[in-house]
Structures are given as structure tokens and as C-alpha cells.
Amino acid sequence: MNSKTLRGRLNRKLDALNHWRMHKISNRNFIIILAFVVGIIGGVAASVLKALTHFIASTLQDDVDWHYKYSFYLFFPLLGILLSVLYVRKVLKAKHLEHGITPIIYAISRKSSQIPVHNVYSQIVTSAITVGFGGSCGLEAPIAMSGSAIGSNTGRFFGLQYKEVTMLLACGAAAGIAGAFDSPLAGMVFAIEILLPEFSIPVLIPLLISAAMASVVAQSLYSEPLFHTFSTEWEVSALFFYLLLALLVGGYSVYFAKISSIVKNWFTNIKNPYNKVWVSGISLGLMIFIFPALYGEGYIAIQQILNGQFNAIVKNSLFADYQDIGLVILAYSVLTLFAKSFAALFTLNGGGNGGVFGPSLVMGGLLGFAFAYGVNLTGITELNVPNFVVVGMAGALSGIMHAPLTGVFLIAEITGGYGLMVPLMLVTSISYLINRSILKYSIYTKVLADSGDLLSYEDKDRSVLSMMKVRYVLETNFVILRPEETPKMRQSDIIHSKRNIFPIVTEKGKLLGILYSERLFSILLGEEEGIDQPFSKLAETPTDLVKIHEEDMESVMLKMKKDDVWILPVIDKDGNYLGFVSKSSVFNKYRALLMRQGHYLE
CATH class of the missing domain: 1.10.3080.10 (Clc chloride channel)
Incomplete structure (x- = not known):
């Protein structure tokens, strides 16, 4: 049996499982179940990371006379960073491994909460090598990234939607922090404060479950506390x-x-x-x-x-x-x-x-x-x-x-x-x-x-606009008129067009101007001269242009507001016509993004 056949069979079985699950288990209850799973795996990952890091560190430092340790200190951090880079470039075959909390936030904002599955283990391996060999950084961000990858890929494995995947991603991050610090409450608060700053009460339940399970698992597998506790009062x-x-x-x-x-x-x-x-x-x-x-x-x-x-x-x-x-x-x-x-x-x-x-x-x-x-x-x-x-x-x-x-x-x-x-x-x-x-x-x-x-979340309108790209709202289903053509030649296309604006474009793609349907109908009905004149002479200059290579949606909307127009033509850096962007398409995309981002915590 070849790999393609096996993959197809697994996909069919997974589809059947998901079909059964959707009919037997409510979405909310299924998220709770997955929160348990993500918490357990996150706790295991945190334990493995701490144990591996401390094993490397203790192996390098034990049984070495103190007077010689200075020379080792000079050598070990360099070796650790080098091994980490080699792992990324030779094993992962990647030029760069993202680290820190920033990529998690970026994944939520821009990548539909999708984090590559290799982060589950690559974050553990590289951070353990880096810190174990003396690298002066922390393990918490890598385990948060690893936990986020666990949650993200668990949600994607079961074919969940963006809001559920985002929820599980946050559960994974909470589990990672809870397992690393043996601190379930801090893990939950971290996920809410850093990853899900706008949240509702139902979010707390999966986060609490994942963080609590991760803490229990981490304490069972690797119980060495980060700090020995002390109790004191302040004056x-x-x-x-x-x-x-x-x-x-x-x-x-x-x-x-x-x-x-x-x-x-x-x-x-x-x-x-x-x-x-x-x-x-x-x-x-x-x-x-x-x-x-x-x-x-x-x-x-x-x-x-x-x-x-x-x-x-x-x-x-x-x-x-x-x-x-x-x-x-x-x-x-x-x-x-x-x-x-x-x-x-x-x-x-x-x-x-x-x-x-x-x-x-x-x-x-x-x-x-x-x-x-x-x-x-x-x-x-x-x-x-x-x-x-x-x-x-x-x-x-x-x-x-x-x-x-x-x-x-x-x-x-x-x-x-x-x-x-x-x-x-x-x-x-x-x-x-x-x-x-x-x-x-x-x-x-x-x-x-x-x-x-x-x-x-402080300026949601501007934030959602910043997430849009002009190419995502570009409309191209317009009747293109050539400069040498006349209204009489294109009469049928003009009458049957569902658009009220027509770009005039050369054979080489250059935008010469535009014409509105009101004027064209007036010419075709004989109310205005020009039925046999070429479009090059009838062309009107657009109020403004959108240059796709250098403008964002915020500047586009400012142009529309300033000139009080509903639609603008879009060109590339060479002045070639690409299409139009309208307020309607922007608003539709805006509503879709707002619903996606604003309600993923429901």
C-alpha cells in the first residue's frame, strides 16, 4: 500500500470520526474534552523540556573542578547556539526558527491560528540545547510556543473552525506556562492577558482545565520547583x-x-x-x-x-x-x-x-x-x-x-x-x-x-483595516474598453454590463481613464454627442488612483473619504490596470474579519 492510498484512507476515517462527533457531541463539550488532552500533552512537553535542559546542564557541570569551569563557560554557550542553528538548518531544513511570544500573536492575527507542527518538538530541542549549554535566556517562551502548536494542530486535526483553533492554541500556551512554572493560575492569566485580551467568561473553563491538567502532569513527571517557596509579610x-x-x-x-x-x-x-x-x-x-x-x-x-x-x-x-x-x-x-x-x-x-x-x-x-x-x-x-x-x-x-x-x-x-x-x-x-x-x-x-x-482591541476599526490587503478586495469583473473603440462598437457590452464604471485600457495594459455608465447611456441615446468618437477622446481622469504596491487599506479609505467617491481604480507600479476597489468590497471584507476576530471567544 503506497503512502497516498494510506493517507486517503486515514483522511476518510478522520472525516467519519468528525461526522460522528458533530452529531453526538456538542462543539462546546468537545472543546472541553480537547482542553483536557491539550493540557496533558502540554504538561508532558513542559516536563520534557525542563528535564532535558537540566540534564544537559548538569552533565556539563558535574565532576568538573571549579578552577577549570571558567574555560568551559567560555566555550559552552557558543557550542549551544551553534548546535541550535545547525539543528534548524540541517534537520528542519529551515533558515529560521521563530521564537518568543510574538509569532503566537502573529499566528492569531494573520495565519488563522495555524502554527507548524514541528514547533511541538523543535522548540523543546533547540531551547534545551541553548539554555542547557549556558545560553542566557528563558524556557518559558519556547514551551508556550510548543504548547500553542499542540493546541493549534489538535484543532486543525479535528477540522475545527478558526475560533475553536484559537481557543485551543491559547489552551496550549496556558498549559505550557502552567507546566513550566507549576503555576496553573498564571498560565491561564497569561493566555488571557497576552493572547486573548478581549474575552468572555466561557473562555475561562477550557483555559482552567488545560492549565490545571498541565500543572498536575508536570508535577508528577518533574516535580523540581522553580523556586523554593517562602512565606513573609510586608510592612x-x-x-x-x-x-x-x-x-x-x-x-x-x-x-x-x-x-x-x-x-x-x-x-x-x-x-x-x-x-x-x-x-x-x-x-x-x-x-x-x-x-x-x-x-x-x-x-x-x-x-x-x-x-x-x-x-x-x-x-x-x-x-x-x-x-x-x-x-x-x-x-x-x-x-x-x-x-x-x-x-x-x-x-x-x-x-x-x-x-x-x-x-x-x-x-x-x-x-x-x-x-x-x-x-x-x-x-x-x-x-x-x-x-x-x-x-x-x-x-x-x-x-x-x-x-x-x-x-x-x-x-x-x-x-x-x-x-x-x-x-x-x-x-x-x-x-x-x-x-x-x-x-x-x-x-x-x-x-x-x-x-x-x-x-x-483599543482601535478595532483601524486594526481590522490594517489586516486587509488591497489585493484581497480587488474587483476585476469590469468591461474593459480599448482607446480606439467607440460607444457604438461596444454598445451591447455597455448595455448588458452589471457595472456602472468602465476602465479604458490599452492593449499593453496601461490605464488611460474611465467612463461612467450614465454618460455612456446618454451618448447611446443621442442625448450627448460622441457615439462614433474613440474612447481615448471620451475618457475621464479618475479622481484618484490606488497603487497596489505602496498603499494599505487605511490610506485607500482616506482617499475615498477625502474625494467622496465609492470606487477607485487600482494600478501596479508600472501604471498597468489591475481592477477596482470599492467601499462595498471593503465593508464586506471588514464585516467578515470583524466577525472572525471579534467572536472567536464566544
């Missing part, structure tokens, strides 16, 4: 310092977004992918040589600080001899903080796979530590340093991702810091507002906004 007298920290974290989140664009532009100018590997790998190795806390995700350094080992960040560095000097610890922590931003961005832009989700937590924790530890050094007051570390993590996540609720619930869950709910709420809110007031879009959505691919 109202420290409120002023929490507010100061919020201002610092908000400012740092703006800095990180700015430096992210700069580093991305640097690497964009490097065309050879292997040159990117060398530049990023060697730079990262040198940074880790000076700041060992940059190795891998960086969570170990944060946990040590939470345990009260404030000098741990200096202890294993070149400056270990000065680990008991407070000012050295403070200065080194600040330098590590800024080095972390470059280390993460170099890893990601150089070819490694990961995300800024994890680094934002580490950077926020380091900033919170430096702030509280520095205040304590002054003797003004005595702040609870671990509390400020935890709150700083939430604030950085909120500002960088524009996700204050995710920041609050994630940090509260993974650290057990529910007693810090008030400062968590204040710091995340202020950090978000500072970043949002300066940068309209988050680090995830800015690229999409610049390219017009972002579905914005």
Missing part, C-alpha cells in the same frame, strides 16, 4: 520604598525594550547566520566569564538571594576575594543586572532559542535586590531584601510584557508570596503604566504593530 512602613522600586523597575523595562531594538538591528546587519553564532557565542562566553550568574536561566542566583545568601552572586566570580564588602556586592549586582540584558539579547539574536520571559524575572529580581540591599547599606532603614526581590521580578515582567496580572499571579504562585499581594499589585501596575506611557506596545507586539500585523 506598611516600607510602602514608600516599594513605590520607589516601582519607578526604577518601570524605567528599567523601558531601557530593556530600547536596547532590545538596538541589539536586534545590530544582528540584522550580520547576514551570515554562522557569523551571528560566533559574535553572540564569544560575547556571551566572555560575559559569563566575568558574571557567572548569567549562565543559563539565572534562577539559581535569585534563589540564593531569596535564601539570604546575598554575597553568593560575587562568591563564585573573579571578585570572590571581595565577597564580604557590601559596596562590591552592590556594584557587582548592578553590573550583572545590565549584563543580563545584553546576554539574553545576544543569545536570542545570535541564533539561540529562548525568550525574554525568564530573563525579565531575573533582571527584576536583581534590581529589587540591588535596591533593597543598597538602601540597607545606607543605614536609613532595614528593608526585607527577599520581599523586594520578589516584587521586582513581578514588576519587570509586568513592564516588559505589558502583563501586570500575569506578573502578580505568577510571582505569588511560584514564590508563595501571597502575603505580598498589595506591593505586588502596586509595583506591577506602576511599572506597566510607566512603560505603557512611553512605549505604546510591549516587546512582543511592537514588531507586529510596526508592520501592521497587530490586532489591537
Whole structure:
């Protein structure tokens, strides 16, 4: 039996299964069932990713004398990024593997929520290699991408519509985050806040199920917590310092977004992918040589600080001899903080796979530590340093991702810091507002906004228009008139045309002008002279033209509004006639897109 016959038989059986399912199980109940499935698979994927990453890291680091580890640190990150690039180019046969949360948002807005199936495993393999070998980025974005691919392809496998596929995609992302952090509530909130910003109550049920199942599976298969929990209360007298920290974290989140664009532009100018590997790998190795806390995700350094080992960040560095000097610890922590931003961005832009989700937590924790530890050094007051570390993590996540609720619930869950709910709420809110007031879009959505691919719920009309392309609403069923022809010669075509406008086009395709049916009928009825005149002499100049290669639908609609016209001719860059775009076709497409995007959460 050949593969084509086997594929045909499988498709027929799948069609039969779907036919039975649609008659026996309601769509809503079927989504609930699939939410369980996606959650379980997402939890398994998260466990595999964490286990594989930590296996690689522990294999590279165990049984190696400390004095030789500096040389390994210099070599491992470069090797990890190189292996990741080789996997993408040689195994996937692709030039680029999308990473981060941005491709998920783009898939929802532009690709009917379709994510290639290879992302289920390729995200796990490449991110485990990158981070396991010391790449300074996080695993959360890759597992969110992997989970989204699980949800997307599950929905497509069962032939579901766009809104159901989008729902399952979000369930997969929630499962990935829940499994990675053992934080089901944060996984659900992340999916709503980042992927489904306009939602209704029924959305919560599948998301809760997927996130809860993923968390249960992840804890069963790989129970090592991200952070050891601690329980503490905050003092109202420290409120002023929490507010100061919020201002610092908000400012740092703006800095990180700015430096992210700069580093991305640097690497964009490097065309050879292997040159990117060398530049990023060697730079990262040198940074880790000076700041060992940059190795891998960086969570170990944060946990040590939470345990009260404030000098741990200096202890294993070149400056270990000065680990008991407070000012050295403070200065080194600040330098590590800024080095972390470059280390993460170099890893990601150089070819490694990961995300800024994890680094934002580490950077926020380091900033919170430096702030509280520095205040304590002054003797003004005595702040609870671990509390400020935890709150700083939430604030950085909120500002960088524009996700204050995710920041609050994630940090509260993974650290057990529910007693810090008030400062968590204040710091995340202020950090978000500072970043949002300066940068309209988050680090995830800015690229999409610049390219017009972002579905914005604040300006839905403009957003939906940005999703349209002129070629999608182009109408071509018009009677074309030639310059040398006359109304008498084309009388029958004119009378029987269902259109009221006629383009006059040369044999080579050039648009010379247009004529409206009212004038042509007037000429044919003898009310106006010109029945034997060539169309080249009767042609009228269009009010305006639409150039398909350089205009978007927003500018087209502005032209129509300015000139008070209903229809405009469309030409290519050489002036050749392509067709017409009318308000009717735009409105029809607009309604279709609005229904598709606005009701996928019903």
C-alpha cells in the first residue's frame, strides 16, 4: 500500500470520526474534552523540556573542578547556539526558527491560528540545547510556543473552525506556562492577558482545565520547583520604598525594550547566520566569564538571594576575594543586572532559542535586590531584601510584557508570596503604566504593530483595516474598453454590463481613464454627442488612483473619504490596470474579519 492510498484512507476515517462527533457531541463539550488532552500533552512537553535542559546542564557541570569551569563557560554557550542553528538548518531544513511570544500573536492575527507542527518538538530541542549549554535566556517562551502548536494542530486535526483553533492554541500556551512554572493560575492569566485580551467568561473553563491538567502532569513527571517557596509579610512602613522600586523597575523595562531594538538591528546587519553564532557565542562566553550568574536561566542566583545568601552572586566570580564588602556586592549586582540584558539579547539574536520571559524575572529580581540591599547599606532603614526581590521580578515582567496580572499571579504562585499581594499589585501596575506611557506596545507586539500585523482591541476599526490587503478586495469583473473603440462598437457590452464604471485600457495594459455608465447611456441615446468618437477622446481622469504596491487599506479609505467617491481604480507600479476597489468590497471584507476576530471567544 503506497503512502497516498494510506493517507486517503486515514483522511476518510478522520472525516467519519468528525461526522460522528458533530452529531453526538456538542462543539462546546468537545472543546472541553480537547482542553483536557491539550493540557496533558502540554504538561508532558513542559516536563520534557525542563528535564532535558537540566540534564544537559548538569552533565556539563558535574565532576568538573571549579578552577577549570571558567574555560568551559567560555566555550559552552557558543557550542549551544551553534548546535541550535545547525539543528534548524540541517534537520528542519529551515533558515529560521521563530521564537518568543510574538509569532503566537502573529499566528492569531494573520495565519488563522495555524502554527507548524514541528514547533511541538523543535522548540523543546533547540531551547534545551541553548539554555542547557549556558545560553542566557528563558524556557518559558519556547514551551508556550510548543504548547500553542499542540493546541493549534489538535484543532486543525479535528477540522475545527478558526475560533475553536484559537481557543485551543491559547489552551496550549496556558498549559505550557502552567507546566513550566507549576503555576496553573498564571498560565491561564497569561493566555488571557497576552493572547486573548478581549474575552468572555466561557473562555475561562477550557483555559482552567488545560492549565490545571498541565500543572498536575508536570508535577508528577518533574516535580523540581522553580523556586523554593517562602512565606513573609510586608510592612506598611516600607510602602514608600516599594513605590520607589516601582519607578526604577518601570524605567528599567523601558531601557530593556530600547536596547532590545538596538541589539536586534545590530544582528540584522550580520547576514551570515554562522557569523551571528560566533559574535553572540564569544560575547556571551566572555560575559559569563566575568558574571557567572548569567549562565543559563539565572534562577539559581535569585534563589540564593531569596535564601539570604546575598554575597553568593560575587562568591563564585573573579571578585570572590571581595565577597564580604557590601559596596562590591552592590556594584557587582548592578553590573550583572545590565549584563543580563545584553546576554539574553545576544543569545536570542545570535541564533539561540529562548525568550525574554525568564530573563525579565531575573533582571527584576536583581534590581529589587540591588535596591533593597543598597538602601540597607545606607543605614536609613532595614528593608526585607527577599520581599523586594520578589516584587521586582513581578514588576519587570509586568513592564516588559505589558502583563501586570500575569506578573502578580505568577510571582505569588511560584514564590508563595501571597502575603505580598498589595506591593505586588502596586509595583506591577506602576511599572506597566510607566512603560505603557512611553512605549505604546510591549516587546512582543511592537514588531507586529510596526508592520501592521497587530490586532489591537483599543482601535478595532483601524486594526481590522490594517489586516486587509488591497489585493484581497480587488474587483476585476469590469468591461474593459480599448482607446480606439467607440460607444457604438461596444454598445451591447455597455448595455448588458452589471457595472456602472468602465476602465479604458490599452492593449499593453496601461490605464488611460474611465467612463461612467450614465454618460455612456446618454451618448447611446443621442442625448450627448460622441457615439462614433474613440474612447481615448471620451475618457475621464479618475479622481484618484490606488497603487497596489505602496498603499494599505487605511490610506485607500482616506482617499475615498477625502474625494467622496465609492470606487477607485487600482494600478501596479508600472501604471498597468489591475481592477477596482470599492467601499462595498471593503465593508464586506471588514464585516467578515470583524466577525472572525471579534467572536472567536464566544
